[in-house]
Amino acid sequence: MNKQELLTKFYDLQKKLYAYAHAQTLVNWDGATFAPEKSVEGRAITTSILGGESHALTTSEDTVKLVEELQKIDDLELKDKRNVEVFAREVKKMTCLPMEEVMEYMKLRAEAEQVWVKAKTDNDFKLFAPYLEKLIEFQKKYAKYINPDAKPYNTLLDDYQEGLTMDTLDKYFAEIEKTVVPLNAMVAKSDILPKVKAIKERIDAKGFDKEGQEKLVDKLFELQGLPKDRCKIAVSEHPFTSGANCNDIRYTVAYHEDNLASAIYAALHEGGHAMYELNTNHDYIFTPIATGASMTMHESQSRIYENNISRSEAFNKHIYKLAKEVFPTQFEDISEEDFYLYCNYSSPSFIRIEADELTYSLHVMIRYQVERMIFEDGVDVMDLPQIWNKKYEEYLGICPPNDTQGVLQDVHWSFGLFGYFPTYSLGTAYSAQFEATMKEAIDYDGALEKGDLTEITNWLRENIHTYGKLLIDDEIVRKATGKEFDPSYYAKYLEKKYTEIYG
Amino acid sequence: MNKQELLTKFYDLQKKLYAYAHAQTLVNWDGATFAPEKSVEGRAITTSILGGESHALTTSEDTVKLVEELQKIDDLELKDKRNVEVFAREVKKMTCLPMEEVMEYMKLRAEAEQVWVKAKTDNDFKLFAPYLEKLIEFQKKYAKYINPDAKPYNTLLDDYQEGLTMDTLDKYFAEIEKTVVPLNAMVAKSDILPKVKAIKERIDAKGFDKEGQEKLVDKLFELQGLPKDRCKIAVSEHPFTSGANCNDIRYTVAYHEDNLASAIYAALHEGGHAMYELNTNHDYIFTPIATGASMTMHESQSRIYENNISRSEAFNKHIYKLAKEVFPTQFEDISEEDFYLYCNYSSPSFIRIEADELTYSLHVMIRYQVERMIFEDGVDVMDLPQIWNKKYEEYLGICPPNDTQGVLQDVHWSFGLFGYFPTYSLGTAYSAQFEATMKEAIDYDGALEKGDLTEITNWLRENIHTYGKLLIDDEIVRKATGKEFDPSYYAKYLEKKYTEIYG
Secondary structure (H helix, E strand, C coil), X not given: CCHXXXXXXXXXXXXXXXXXXXXXXXXXXXXXXXXXXXXXXHHHHXXXXXXXXXXXXXXXHHHHHHHHHHHHCCCCCHHHHXXXXXXXXXXXXXXXXXXXXXXXXXXXXXXXXXXXHHHHXXXXXHHHHHHHHHHHHHHHHHHHHHCCCCXXXXXXXXXXXXXXXXXXXXXXXXHHHHHHHHHHHHHHHCCHHHHHHHHHHHHHHHXXXXXXXXXXXXXXXXXXCCCCCCEEEEECCCCCEEEEECCEEEEEECCCCCCHHHHHHHHHHHHHHHHHHHHCCHHHCCCCCCCCCCHHHHHHHHHHHHHHHCCCHHHHHHHHHHHHHHCCCHHHHCCHHHHHHHHCCCCCCCCHHHCCHHHHHHHHHHXXXXXXXXXXXXXXXXXHHHHHHHHHHXXXXXXXXXXXXXXXXXXXXXXXXXXXXXXXXXXXXXXXXXXXXXXXXXXXXHHHHHCCCHHHHHHHHHHCHHHCCCCCHHHHHHHHHCCCCCCHHHHHHHHHHHHHHHC | CCHHHHHXXXXXXXXHHHHHHXXXXXXXXXXXXXXXXXXXXXXXXXXXXXXXXXXXXXHCHHHHHHHHHHHHCCCCCHHHHHHHHHHHHHHXXXXXXXXXXXXXXXXXXXXXXXXXXXXXXXXXXXXXXXHHHHHHHHHHHHHHHHCCCCCHHHHHHHHHCCCCCHHHHHHHHHHHHHHHHHHHHHHHHCCHHHHHHHHHHHHHHHCCCHHHHHHHHHHHHHHHCCCCCCEEEEEXXXXXXXXXXXXXXXXXXXXXXCCHHHHHHHHHHHHHHHHHHHCCCHHHCCCCCCCCCCHHHXXXXXXXXXXXXXXXXXXXXXXXXXXXXXCCCHHHHCCHHHHHHHCCCCCCCCCHHHCCHHHHHHHHHHHHHHHHHHHHHCCCHHHHHHHHHHHHHHHHCCCCCCCCCCCCCCCHHHHCCCCCHHHHHHHHHHXXXXXXXXXXXXXXXXXXXXXXXXXXXXXXXXXXXXXXXXXXXXXXXXXXXXXXXXCHHHHHHHHHHHHHHHC
16 A cells, blocks of 8 residues: 555544544543433443444554554655654554453452542451552553663653653652642641631531522623533533533533532633644544643643633732622622632632642652652552651641541552653643743733633644644743743742731 | 353343433433433433444454354244244344345434424425435335235334234224214314313413422322332423333423423323333343333323323323422312312314324324325325315314424434334324223222322233233233234224213
8 A cells, every 4th residue: 555545444434443442532521421320331342342342443453554554654744744753652552462461450440440430438457458559569660661771750750641750750849849848838837828718617617509600600601711612511510521522512511509619610621622632633533633732731731721820910800800790799898808808818728629739739749759669669558558648748738547538549550550640730830931921922911801712712822723633842932932841830839828918 | 052051141132222222212312311412422422332333243254153043943932032022123124125235224214303493494395305305215115125915004014013014004094084083173172172272271270380390290290109219200301211221211391381281291201201111120131022012002002191090080080180289389270070070171282292082193103194195195295285184174173274284293214214103003093902901900090090000010010011022912902802903992982081071
């Protein structure tokens, strides 16, 4: 086959894989948002069968050969080259291990998740420990298969962000430690904190009905500038973003009557993820590069809308106005300033997913340090609870009262996800660097003041979103900001903001 | 392979086909209820690829051989025997035609549908006529492939209801003509009609907001006794029922502020379809017989809840009560009797899907007669508009002012669906016979009076629903009622009801 024939075959295959992925995504979306309770069994059968078909197609001899042929061609244009590269990574991941080992691992993971649920419920780390140990063993073996010459943890990091290494993260988290630990200590001792806490309690106590919150979230959708004909919102237990392609993206929000901020910022966060997918170059549709560059870059886009933009004093006023329109009674005695402080309440807590903007990175840093010790230093699994608690004491000044609120809190390890956590925080640091660049390139502050995000979204689309996976994170950061990734932007952002509010 | 091995292979294949069907059903459901406008292209690709995979699996040499092997075994138990039989019918339908002809037909159908839309919009039958002619030609050829010895129209009827023939329908529609034509003439001249019309106009003019209607429909869901953990309701342009299996069924309702009855009866109608699927024997799950026996039997179950039960004077009171709870202001001056008459307004109209209970069967009868002429008498396609209009004049006493409201109104023929229409009406006749049987077997009238459908639904489940496709319609009617199908039950039901109201 000549180049054109190979490419045609390749993109036909991608369309087929798209169909399977679309179907599976939708079955899961439906399960999380609409399907009746008893639909679990039927859904499990469908996803397992379609997943099997899709896996067989990806790992077939024919596919492997096709990828090899395409990789031999040295005059592919960039788009094709990257599509082949990105897909080849997938194929390699799926074919590097003997099938029996994969099957065994799948079984282990299913068991581990169930055991983790029980261990967390019963506060019984010992129960989970042997499974955790086996999961780590497998990940080490997997990393060696993928790249025998690399440090295993670097290989795992590379899975969630192409090119990410411990070098980058060590430097990044050193900056976090240096900046956030003292800021957090300052906030904890601040005279302002009791006042902000009282405002938060007063507002949360008012109660915000779900119907009103849904109306507000619809208004935020418009304020954020999301396209109604390509994006929709639903309700699920935990907020998430999903979708088939750049013309069909959805996200969910969860509503709690005693926490209005939760829905507001979940909506803006998921709206940021959605915006990224919606704005990837439409010419890439149905191909491997038609999605965000990495987990990290995705998080940078959700966080920039959630935090940099929507938790700023200038833009927060517009959210306040909309919230007051929907909840006039509740907002009778809430001032613009009250609302801004309410949205920026900060307090160290045990649970990562409930953490505020400031302390969030400390939670992630602890997980990074623990994972690094697991893969680099071969730390004994049984010592993890103690290590975990000591780090919370050291960095956040609080000690988890039990393992349920400590080392057992996150589901990730039971799924075999190691190296995933850092993306949650690193993206936030990207967003500070992007924000600083925008402040020079466009009238960023004016846009927030006006409450019109068009220019900001255009900048993000042209400099980040449109590339999809055509470039890797480092290249996008370099092109968009004219500099290498530099965590000091994030440090400066946090220092300025938290000193202004709590200093 | 021995019997057990063959059966295991067969049911594994069915599970795989279930997965494809589930995914496709869900993609379409999502498209009709939730997906953003621009999602059309991505959905088309997914359904066409999954449809192709599923078709390839159904028609593969391996599958054909498996079915042949299983058909040779003469000691299969009934459940297995019927599953093989039902699936073999599918395989035969898909393999009887050479692939090129199928592809050509698919192309024709896609074009025909578009042309039909334009022809209907422009009131231009001549535009659609050549496509209609080709579609008919193909259907004739297809029928000959399936069964060279049978009359083609009988073969088409058999597609939608196993065992249905023109003999049955000729007798049935003769009864309809004899009964409904004079009843309709009586209603049209009745002194009561202007009063009922005035009530309808008065009620519709009040306006019923969508939120309230949704609440009412939720209450009707409970009144009908549908299970919340296995069934859900959504909104779409046209009401329909869909689902993956007996643990995951959904239906939709459309809301019109100026027509409360529309949502009420759509909900009860689709709720009847849902109830049937929910109550098929759960042991059949993921197999070909795990669904309603036929289109006709399905319609009998939607219509029995919609008409026999919910348009009865006794049960209508309970709907009235719920509607008054939700819309207290609007219902201030609507009496129980007003509401009963409102729900039983009857008036001949041009459009089938807007027809009332009494005239509906006349619309279907006309379509049956026209299709019968097409396939039995070889009538000239260009004569259809004139034939159509004359029949409306003869049976309903009204002449369509144009083809848009006449012969061009239904989408079915543009899809190549011939022989489908009769099921819409025949099922209604089944429901009258089932109702008459229940009146003897259980305290049917007492149940309606109490507003508790438990006993009625139990009877329907045990005598009809549970069988799924294990038995064909004739067998189910015989077992459930102790008699052959007898259209006089329906005639008596209509005579009694419409004489009581309008006589």
